[in-house]
Amino acid sequence: MRTSPPQRLLALAQLSNSVGDGAYYTTSALYFTQIAGLAPARVGLGLTVGWAVGSLAGVPLGRLADRRGPRGTAVLLALATGLAVASFTLVRDFLPFVLVASGYAAAQSGLAAARQALLAGLVPAGERTGLLARLQATLNAGLAVGAGLGGLALHAGSRSAYVAVFVVDAVSFVVCALLLLGLPRVPCSAECAVSAVSAAASVASVASGTEGRGRLGGVLRDRPYAVVALLNTVLLLRLPLLSLVLPLWITSRTGAPAWLVSALFVLNTAVVTLFQVRAARGVTGLDSATRVLRRSGWVMCAACAVFALSAGTSPWVATGVLVLGALLQVVAEMGQSAGSWQLSFDLAPADRVGEYQGLFGTGVTVARTLGPLLLTWLLVEWGTPGWLLLGTAMLAASYAMGPVSRHAARAGEVSRTRGLTPANVVTPR
Known part of the structure; x- marks a missing residue:
């Protein structure tokens, strides 16, 4: 199946940040414990808190993508994720670590939702699952390459090598944001018109005593x-x-x-x-x-x-x-x-x-x-x-x-x- 330019850009954006993520996943635990000096139990607790915050942030950030446009929201959240990754290199204490981990997880969760909304606005319904499969394959290829880069840092074992991995990951999200910026804009005017009709219908359903999927809430x-x-x-x-x-x-x-x-x-x-x-x-x-x-x-x-x-x-x-x-x-x-x-x-x-x-x-x-x-x-x-x-x-x-x-x-x-x-x-x- 031939892919359209938007689909190719979505795949390149996926490849970009997955390479950085692969390097991050293979080195982050040892960086936080051996370089940043945090106890393993505190690292686990901090990441648990961070992902808990991320799980709560996914829905409101997804709603923001619906109302303000998924492309712009995805770009901003990709940049926010890169900033959070870079901030990990400055962390030395538990509380800053929890704050940065929470910001990282929230940005990642929101970015995933905004990208899905962007994909839905640019790709016909019948082609979405096939494209998601290609994106998943691209993701895994990038993770494998990134894991190899992370392995080099683990072999070196120095602080500069670990920091270089975090810098690569941060830059990968900047590249991702630039690629997403090259996608066509999903018109906000259409989204806003639909949202207005949905809100009006919701008010009508409440007034008539009916309930359903479109009800306000x-x-x-x-x-x-x-x-x-x-x-x-x-x-x-x-x-x-x-x-x-x-x-x-x-x-x-x-x-x-x-x-x-x-x-x-x-x-x-x-x-x-x-x-x-x-x-x-x-x-x-x-x-x-x-x-x-x-x-x-x-x-x-x-x-x-x-x-x-x-x-x-x-x-x-x-x-x-x-x-x-x-x-x-x-x-x-x-x-x-x-x-x-x-x-x-x-x-x-x-x-x-x-x-x-x-x-x-x-x-x-x-x-x-x-x-x-x-x-x-x-x-x-x-x-x-x-x-x-x-x-x-x-x-x-x-x-x-x-x-x-x-x-x-x-x-x-x-x-x-x-x-x-x-x-x-x-x-x-």
């Missing part, structure tokens, strides 16, 4: 969509597996060599880079999205069972079992990503995509906030029963996505027929 009143976002958060608990839980599991519960940690990371990023677009090709609507989510739930459940089998075996057997588990996990990850992307757009009102994506995106921050603590206890401390419980929970969430998303779609149709959402308004081109 924001995305949190759309309970079916909120439940879909909650179920997606359960699926996103896979996020800490590769970066935190599997390294701890490998070194404490198996006889596999420690270098396998980096090998599994490279394997994951390579598979997503090569096959995410293909995995998303058949996901074009609500039914196909829920089908791929169900299949991915079974694969993820199998991956958890395989990971559990790696404990107490010989080093070579453990290595083979872990590689098999990682392959199953990345296949499930690609399917879950494609299915959730489709649902997040299909179930959101056209005039409030940024706000709705802000809520949907809080799943990432919640998983990053609660996932490390929850999964470390569940998997590393509890062992095999914990893996089986996690796999069962993800399978249940995958199956629940079907009826819940259909209910959300029906609720949206009812609201539109009552005039509660501006689906009948033609947006100027």
Whole structure:
């Protein structure tokens, strides 16, 4: 499929900041503890607080993108993220660290929502999931390159090498902002007209005693969509597996060599880079999205069972079992990503995509906030029963996505027929 200039710019912007993020992710923990001098427990607490703030900021910043225009909002938030990353190099005490971490997480969460709203305004609905798959592949390619740069800094081990990584990450967000600035502007006048109709309809619905998705009060009143976002958060608990839980599991519960940690990371990023677009090709609507989510739930459940089998075996057997588990996990990850992307757009009102994506995106921050603590206890401390419980929970969430998303779609149709959402308004081109 040929890509349009806006799609290419979106991909380049994704590649730019993902390279910086890859370097940041591989070095930040050691920088904060070994260079900045913060205790590991305080680093964990500060990041937890920061991502908690980020999860709360996603919706209002997404709403800002809807009302003020997603392109300008995304540019400003990309610059704010770069400033926060650069500020980490000045942190020496816990309170400044928490403040900077909160600013970083809020800017990242808002940027993700604004970019989704920008994508929705520039890309036809039928092409969005395919483009998101390409962007995900680009993201993983950038992360792999950035991880290599971070590895060089880890090998050097000096303060200047670590600071250079943070500078690269900050600059990558400046480049991202410049690329986003080159995109066509999604007209604010159209958004404002739609918002005005939505507000008027909301007032009318309150006066008549009816309720629905367009009622004044924001995305949190759309309970079916909120439940879909909650179920997606359960699926996103896979996020800490590769970066935190599997390294701890490998070194404490198996006889596999420690270098396998980096090998599994490279394997994951390579598979997503090569096959995410293909995995998303058949996901074009609500039914196909829920089908791929169900299949991915079974694969993820199998991956958890395989990971559990790696404990107490010989080093070579453990290595083979872990590689098999990682392959199953990345296949499930690609399917879950494609299915959730489709649902997040299909179930959101056209005039409030940024706000709705802000809520949907809080799943990432919640998983990053609660996932490390929850999964470390569940998997590393509890062992095999914990893996089986996690796999069962993800399978249940995958199956629940079907009826819940259909209910959300029906609720949206009812609201539109009552005039509660501006689906009948033609947006100027």
